[in-house]
Amino acid sequence: MGYQHILVSAEEKIGILRMNRPNVLNALNQVSMEEIVHALEAFDADDSISCIVLTGSEKAWAAGADITEMADATAIEMLYRDQFAQWERIKRIHKPIIGAVSGYALGGGCELAMLCDILIASETAKFGQPEIRVGVIPGAGGTQRLTRIVGKSRAMEMVLTGEMMSADEAYQRGLVSKVVPVEVVVDEAVALARRIASQPPLAVRLAKESVLKAYETSLSEGLEFERKNFYLLFASEDQKEGMQAFKEKRDPRWQGK
């Protein structure tokens, strides 16, 4: 598939997807969302790829859903567009997605960032849910995910005023893992992706599922889910290899089975 609004590349085991609609600060229209989901699913299905890095430009990760595309829509048209079916597909990507965020991550852009598994921000990153300023509210998870990450009071303040959060505050509040200079944000994300890609793929997959489960369930159900995945890994050759290699004081050779 030839892409219009994204650039896709691969480096060793890392798939890199760059949002690329510079004229509108990477605003997410229907085509760009289709392309992002298509590329993520292609990386997920590609055995040569272990981890995915999603990024934008220095000025903008993504400044939200494309306002011009939505401005004249009726509620029924919005419903039939069923855009959120695509967002649901991003939730089902098995491989870890690391977001490298510079500049504006607003509205749908902030929501897309929060769908990533790990975020690395540059010092210029700004996160916000400014939908209120254009007469709506977040629609792709902002009221739910932001609240779970930064807490009710700060999330409420951001959603009700549309004001942005700096990269430093995002780090202090646990929205991102690390803040780095803008020139190295993608390199940092790729280096992290490489470290993850050197781990056993099955365990990475089940670890991601288990951590995400913590958002969806009670503690007891989450613990049960974790335990089942833990037991399941004892059926893998990689578990035997990993523990044998430890005993023999050598590096393990992972097979992903």
Ligand code: CO8
């Ligand atoms: N949609 C469409 N175009 C945009 C968007 C956007 N979200 N953001 C910026 N642009 C365009 C501008 O219109 C401008 O175009 P032009 O040059 O043709 O006038 C160009 O990008 C550059 O923008 P600015 O000149 O405004 O740049 P500034 O540096 O002055 O300001 C800001 C940057 C502060 C980011 C500003 O552009 C802004 O406020 N943008 C809108 C942010 C916003 O409100 N985002 C939320 C949108 S609603 C939403 O995301 C709902 C999510 C629902 C779920 C998702 C479904 C897909």
